[in-house]
Amino acid sequence: MLKDKIEKFLLSVQKPSRYIGGEVGSIVKNKDNTDVGFAFCFPDTYDIGMSHLGMKILYSLINSRENFRCERVFAPWTDFEQIMRDNNIPLYTLENLQPVNEFDFIGFTMQYELSYTNVLNMLDLAGIPLYAKDRGEQLAPLVVAGGPCVCNIEPMADFFDLVILGEGEEVNLEIMDLYKVYKDKGSTRTQFLIEAAQIQGVYVPSLYNIGYNDDGTIKFIMPANNAPATVKKRIIKDFDKVFYPDNFVVPFTEIVHDRATIEVLRGCIRGCRFCQAGFIYRPFREKTTETVYNEAKKICENTGYDELSLSSLSTSDHSEIDKMLSTLINYTESRKINLSLPSLRIDNFSEELLEKIQKVRRSGLTFAQESGTQRLRDVINKNITEEEIMNTCRIAFEGGYNTVKLYFMMGLPTETDEDIIGIAELAHHIVDLYYSVLNGRRGRPVQISISTATFVPKPFTPFEFEPQDTMEIIKHKQKLLVDSVNDRKIKVSWHDPKVSILEAVLAKGDRKIADVIYKAWLKGCKFDSWSECYSYEKWMEAFNECGISPEFYANRKREYDEILPWDHMDYYVTKDFLIRENITARAGFTTPNCRDNCSGCGIVNETGVKCFD
Amino acid sequence: MIKIRTVFEKNGRAKYISHLDLYRFMLRAFNRSGLPIWYTEGYNPRPYITFALALSLGFESKCENMDFNLNEEVDFDEIKNRLNNVMPEGILFNSVAFPQKKITEIAFAEYGASIATEDSGILLQEFLKFMQKDSILVEKKTKKGMVQTDIKALSEITNVTQNQDSLDFNVRLPAGTQSNYNPMLLTNAFINEISNKNISVKICRNAIICSDGKKFF
Numbered sequence A: 001m002l003k004d005k006i007e008k009f010l011l012s013v014q015k016p017s018r019y020i021g022g023e024v025g026s027i028v029k030n031k032d033n034t035d036v037g038f039a040f041c042f043p044d045t046y047d048i049g050m051s052h053l054g055m056k057i058l059y060s061l062i063n064s065r066e067n068f069r070c071e072r073v074f075a076p077w078t079d080f081e082q083i084m085r086d087n088n089i090p091l092y093t094l095e096n097l098q099p100v101n102e103f104d105f106i107g108f109t110m111q112y113e114l115s116y117t118n119v120l121n122m123l124d125l126a127g128i129p130l131y132a133k134d135r136g137e138q139l140a141p142l143v144v145a146g147g148p149c150v151c152n153i154e155p156m157a158d159f160f161d162l163v164i165l166g167e168g169e170e171v172n173l174e175i176m177d178l179y180k181v182y183k184d185k186g187s188t189r190t191q192f193l194i195e196a197a198q199i200q201g202v203y204v205p206s207l208y209n210i211g212y213n214d215d216g217t218i219k220f221i222m223p224a225n226n227a228p229a230t231v232k233k234r235i236i237k238d239f240d241k242v243f244y245p246d247n248f249v250v251p252f253t254e255i256v257h258d259r260a261t262i263e264v265l266r267g268c269i270r271g272c273r274f275c276q277a278g279f280i281y282r283p284f285r286e287k288t289t290e291t292v293y294n295e296a297k298k299i300c301e302n303t304g305y306d307e308l309s310l311s312s313l314s315t316s317d318h319s320e321i322d323k324m325l326s327t328l329i330n331y332t333e334s335r336k337i338n339l340s341l342p343s344l345r346i347d348n349f350s351e352e353l354l355e356k357i358q359k360v361r362r363s364g365l366t367f368a369q370e371s372g373t374q375r376l377r378d379v380i381n382k383n384i385t386e387e388e389i390m391n392t393c394r395i396a397f398e399g400g401y402n403t404v405k406l407y408f409m410m411g412l413p414t415e416t417d418e419d420i421i422g423i424a425e426l427a428h429h430i431v432d433l434y435y436s437v438l439n440g441r442r443g444r445p446v447q448i449s450i451s452t453a454t455f456v457p458k459p460f461t462p463f464e465f466e467p468q469d470t471m472e473i474i475k476h477k478q479k480l481l482v483d484s485v486n487d488r489k490i491k492v493s494w495h496d497p498k499v500s501i502l503e504a505v506l507a508k509g510d511r512k513i514a515d516v517i518y519k520a521w522l523k524g525c526k527f528d529s530w531s532e533c534y535s536y537e538k539w540m541e542a543f544n545e546c547g548i549s550p551e552f553y554a555n556r557k558r559e560y561d562e563i564l565p566w567d568h569m570d571y572y573v574t575k576d577f578l579i580r581e582n583i584t585a586r587a588g589f590t591t592p593n594c595r596d597n598c599s600g601c602g603i604v605n606e607t608g609v610k611c612f613d
Numbered sequence B: 001m002i003k004i005r006t007v008f009e010k011n012g013r014a015k016y017i018s019h020l021d022l023y024r025f026m027l028r029a030f031n032r033s034g035l036p037i038w039y040t041e042g043y044n045p046r047p048y049i050t051f052a053l054a055l056s057l058g059f060e061s062k063c064e065n066m067d068f069n070l071n072e073e074v075d076f077d078e079i080k081n082r083l084n085n086v087m088p089e090g091i092l093f094n095s096v097a098f099p100q101k102k103i104t105e106i107a108f109a110e111y112g113a114s115i116a117t118e119d120s121g122i123l124l125q126e127f128l129k130f131m132q133k134d135s136i137l138v139e140k141k142t143k144k145g146m147v148q149t150d151i152k153a154l155s156e157i158t159n160v161t162q163n164q165d166s167l168d169f170n171v172r173l174p175a176g177t178q179s180n181y182n183p184m185l186l187t188n189a190f191i192n193e194i195s196n197k198n199i200s201v202k203i204c205r206n207a208i209i210c211s212d213g214k215k216f217f
């Protein structure tokens, strides 16, 4: 039995409870009593995957259908992977400890580019051919993908049979229903895929033929077998009524986000020009205070969590933020539950609100500043002024805070040395402010940490046309920043630019990248987002051997009329709008947020209703 | 405030809940159960939950003890049912009562060991030979570093039985807050001596015994 085989080795690996299931809230169905099985794979470790809200939602949703079964799968850490390979333990699900290749669907959630090699590794551990074309005509198993990265899945397109665009709460069940019909008929894989491509939100990569120009750019994207010319993403129209789980799987071992979470809103009104999530999750929709409260209460009661967190791109943009927070704080205080509030923006942080939050929040202040000067903040449409930043810091310092974390991006379009120096200056101003607030009183020393990430231009943003800074330029800017900071109370750190360049290639790549990913995986690349596993050298070897230049993808400016690898994906935000925004950005002008003024991004054309009254 | 002592089993997949994770696990279970658990006073109130004797990761047990306090009286049966209703597979509460013994009275623990093998006959011979040695020296981790101990002198072995695909026996070892001996010291020493490495050991704690010879409760 597989279970005995697994247990024999479990005590010799780190955190064994990750590999055996049985957690409170997990749903174990009898495999003989269900029609369609879905193995939901998160291409990273248990600790990370179990923290992911989308997986919890779809897990509950699929299992809420009596004849469907959804089971969880995570990437085994390297110690356990070695044992699995040495002892012929195939990749298995945590519920029934059943081999993944016995499922009808093997679904991957694509949350970040650096998990791509893990997808290949997991398919290999499952004993499934990596390339979709090698999987034959048998209906099962179908390897499918969803999540934000599928807005340009082209670099991974050769490995997936079917891809789901946009929000999954409806379309997942539609696909499984259709599958059941085709399974009963005894259809072939191709027959099913051709029919599935007719469902809105479904992209079947094998039905599209891509042609290239001599210079490597795309010449044409041609659909076959009646597949739509552009695949439209799915949107949940009535977000307040959308399915939400009333229970989560509660892990035994500690995970990254180990708490109850409620999704309070989807989409974002801000339109920060670097932020892919801000465009691909449009339109902005929110849940009422009542719904949020009811869902929070149910989840807390059923899981027993003593921490509740609100999930959204920008919680403070909720139209009832004050009412909602008061309602929640009343509940959580009475139950001794901690309320944690990530992603609160500072530009509409009222004193009143801050006071409420301070009752529950003890950790430091975090600001995603993104850039050091007002000019550059206008370019990226991050509408925060230095004055607002200082204001919030003052209120926080007066309330007893003494640590501030500042996040910046480096390598933004139009960025100059002056903008980099501006980062250091801003930090110095905050230090000065702290001591002026203390006003001679003795207090704990202030701690400012500046953390910078290299900007990665992403599809479906106004910066999708922009090149990424080369490694030389980034190194120059990093040195400049360090040299500009002359205060020991300010600490500077950054992400490795050798990782960011790979992210840029994978984010904006086309189908030619598939073989590079495959080669890199063959060379042992996996867990690329883990610094102890990432090997820039192996990746560069893989690019070389495939005759592909990473610079072509990362550092090349795209003309507005170039056919982009993701042009056949329709997220309703039109290319015309993105071009308009790119021009406005380069001219240094901001665009108002959606609540103040609609900028005509294209979403309304689909929904037919104005986003705001 | 009412002090309560419970005994529960830890079996199956639940045996991979580590001792460190057990507090958090039980805390959430109390939140789900709706029992009026008592919180410590002070700046950072926490429910007071303690376990008599840590159990090694991967061991099963028939006799885990958990103590906690309630704010108001609740019927013992109801406590048991409310807890069992919110437990995953593998954890089962068998008794609830007021505490009788002090934790410092714990002196021994009894374990059942089961060594899986294809040829239990050979293994039995090897085990009997192993146990005839004058002493079995093992390295034991203590606060003062590694110390050599004669585990044979400390082990009281009973019920050695040869089953179809396993060799089973019981062992009683000193246990408690002062000194505590893991039965794996013995089984590992045995496995080190024999040639067949393709065997796996299962251990279950059967009883916790006080210095007066009575069960801890």
Ligand code: SF4
Pocket (backbone or CB within 6 Å): A282, A283, A284, A594, A595, A597, A598, A599, A600, A601, A602, A603, A604, A610, A611, A612
């Ligand atoms: S249609 Fe207008 S309001 Fe709606 S998301 Fe687009 S820009 Fe914002």
